[in-house]
Amino acid sequence: MRLAFDEMHGGEVRGGSGEAAPVRSAYETLRRWLDETPSAFFDTRRSQAELFFRKIGITFAVYGDNESSERLIPFDIIPRVLMKSEWSVLERGLKQRVTALNAFLADIYGPQECIKAGIVPADLVLRNPHYRLEMKDVKIPHGIYVHIAGIDMVRVDENEFFVLEDNARTPSGVSYMLENREVMMRLFPELFTNHRVAPVENYPDSLLSTLQSVAPEATEHDPVVALLTPGRYNSAFYEHSFLADKLGVELVEASDLFVRDDVVYMRTTRGAKRVDVLYRRIDDDYLDPLVFRPDSALGVPGLMAAYRAGNVTLANAVGTGIADDKAVYTYMPDIVRFFTGEEALLKNVPTWRCREADSLSYVVDNLSELVVKEVNGSGGYGMLVGPHASKREIEDFARKLKHNPDNFIAQPTLSLSTCPTFVASGVAPRHVDLRPFVLTGADEVRIVPGGLTRVALKEGSLVVNSSQGGGTKDTWVLDA
C-alpha cells in the first residue's frame, strides 16, 4: 500500500509536519497562520469550539442526557481546503453522476431500457431487496427520484478523486457542514478576511427552492413543505429539527399526518392543512404500514396511495435505495455513459464484481490485499479488510465468497488523502473523505461548494465514521 497524498504538502509525506516541506498553494496562507499563531491561542479556540457544539448539542440535540458526551462529534478547527479549480471538476462530475442516477431510477421503474440494452443485469435490479415493485410504472412528480444526494468521495492523488459510495436514500450530515462553518466564522473571523471562502450558508434556501420546485404539477397554491422525522429519539433528530428551523417548515411526525381521499394533511391548530411536499427522513419501510411494514408505528396509513395518485411529493422518492447498492455502484460508469452519452467525469474505485468468474478468481487469489464487501451491507458489517486479516480469517472468507459470489464486491485498499489536524501531539496528517450534497429540483441541480469533510482522528486509521472515532472539519472552496 502506497503512502497517502497529503493535501497541505502534496506528494507523499510521513507523519509530522516535516521541515521545509513544500506547501500546496491552497494551504499557503493557512500554513503561515498555523506557524505564526501561538499554540495557546489554538487551545483556547478549540475549547471554545467544543463549548459551542456542546451548547447547541445540549440545547437542541441530546438534551444533557448521559450520552451527550458520546454524541458530540469531534470537530477539528483546521479547515480542509480545495481550490475552486479542483472543486469545479468535482462539481461537474457530481451533477453528471446524480443526473444519471435519476435517469437510471426513472428507467428501472419505467421502461427498463438499460436492462434491455444489457447495461445492468436484470436480476441485479429486479431481485434486489431495495427494488420496490410498488414503484413500477408509478408516475412521480417531475420524474425526479433523488432530490437530495450525498456522494462520498475520497482523494488519492493531486488529480485523482474516486466516488466511494452514492447515498441516495436519506443522506445526513449537512447540519454539520453548516454548523462547522458557523463556528469557524465566529472563532476565526480573521481567517475569512485572508481567504476568499465560498459560502455554504445558502444551503437551506437551495434546499427549500428544490423542494418547492418538485411539488406535484397540479399544485395551485404555494407548495406546503414539511419535514417528516421518526421523532426525537432518532439519532439524527438534531439535524431534522435544525433543518426544519432553517427551512421554516413544520417538523412533523407520522402521527401529525393523515390521509383523506388520497390527499395528505397535517393536523394543525387551524384544522387540517394540506401537505404538498414531504422531505422525509424516515426509511421506505416505515412510510406506510398499509404497504410496507404493518408493524410500524412510524408510518402514515394511506401515504403510498396519495403518492401514487400524484398528490404529494416524497423527497427522496420511494425505491431510491437501489442506487445505494454496492453492486449497482460497480455499473455506474456504464450507467452514466448510457444515460448521458458522456464518459463519467468522476471515477469509481476500481471494483471487482465477484459474480463474474474472472473477477472471482482474481479476488480469491489476492484476498490479502483487497477489501471485500457485501453488496447490501453497510456500517462495515460482513466486510474483509485483507491487509489486516489473519490467514485463518482469509481462508474462512474465501469459502464464504465462493459459496455465494454474487453477494460480494472487492476493491483495492485505498490510501485516502490526509489533511493537517490537531491531535494530542500537535498538528499531524489524518485521513479524510468528503461528502458533497447534491440537490436536484425541477428547475436545476444545485450544489453548495464543498460539503462535509470527515476525518479519521486515530493515526493511520481510514475509518472516518463518527461511531468509530471520526471527526469533522470545515470544508473550504477558495475563490482563487
Next chain:
Amino acid sequence: MLSRTADSLYWLSRYIERADFVARILDATTRLVSLPQSYTGERNEWECAVATAGDLDMFRRHYSGANEETVRDFLAFNPANPSSIRNCIEVARDNARAVRTAFTTEMWEALNGAWLELKSFDNAMSREEFARFLDWVKRVVLAFDGAAYRTMLRNDAFWFTRLGSAIERADNTARILDVKYHLLLPETEWVGGTLDYFQWTTILREVSALTAYHWVYRDGVKPWLVADLLILNPQMPRSLANCYEILARHLALIASSYEQDGEGQSIASAMLERLSKTKIERIFDDGLHEFVTEFIADNNRLGSVIAEQYLS
C-alpha cells in the same frame, strides 16, 4: 402550528404551574403543622395537603398514613404520582423536547437546568433543607415564566402557554376552596377564633396572597373576604376571575388570528361574565361548596373543549 406542538406547549405550561402550586401547598402545610396544636385543631393537615395538591385515593394505596414523611414523598418525589413536583418537571421537559422549534433557548435552559438539578434532590432532607428545595422549585418556575414572558414571540405558541397556565391555576385555586370551603363562612355566620385564623392565613399563603390581602382590603383576615379575593377579585393573579380574564383574552387572540371562533371562546367568555357580575354574598347564598364543585366541572369542560378544538 401543529396541534401536537400546541398540545405540548399547553401541557408543559400546566405542569410548570402545578409544580409551583404543589411546592406552595407543601410550604404552607409545613408552616401550619409547626404551630402548637391549640392554634390549629386536630385536623390532619398533611391529609388536607394531599387532598388539595394530589389524589387522596392514590395516596392511600401507596402509604399507610399521612404524615410529614409520606406526604412530602408523595407530593414532591413519587414518580407514581403524576402531580408530584418531580413528575411535573419531567413531563414539562419531555413536552419541551417535542416543541423545540416553538421554544426559546432561554426557556429551554431554565427547564433543562432544573431537570438536571432535580436529580440531586430526594426526600432524605431536614425541614430546613426541604424548605430550601421548595424555594428552589418556586425560583425555577419564576425563571421559566420570566424567560417565556421575555423571549417568546407573541403568537399562538405564546397564547397556548398562557391558556395552559391559566386553566391549571384556576383548577388549583378551586382545589384549595374545595378542601377548605367549610372554613370560609359568610359575614353573617362568622364564629371564627384563633383556630380558624391560622387556617385562613394558610390559605392566603398557599396562593402567596397574604400581603396582597392586606393591601386590597385594609382589614384583618376575614373568611368572606378571603373567599372574595380568591374567587372574584380580578386584581388577584390567582383568583378565578383573573384566570378567566386571561383565558378569555388569549382565546380571543387565537380566534382573531385564526379568523375562527369556537366553543372554547363562548365558554370562557360566559364564565368570565358570570364571575365579573357575581357578588360574594350571592355565592354564599347559593352555597360555596356547590359553586366550587360546579366551577371545577366547568373548568375541566373548557380544558376538554380546548383540547378538541386545537390540540388534537
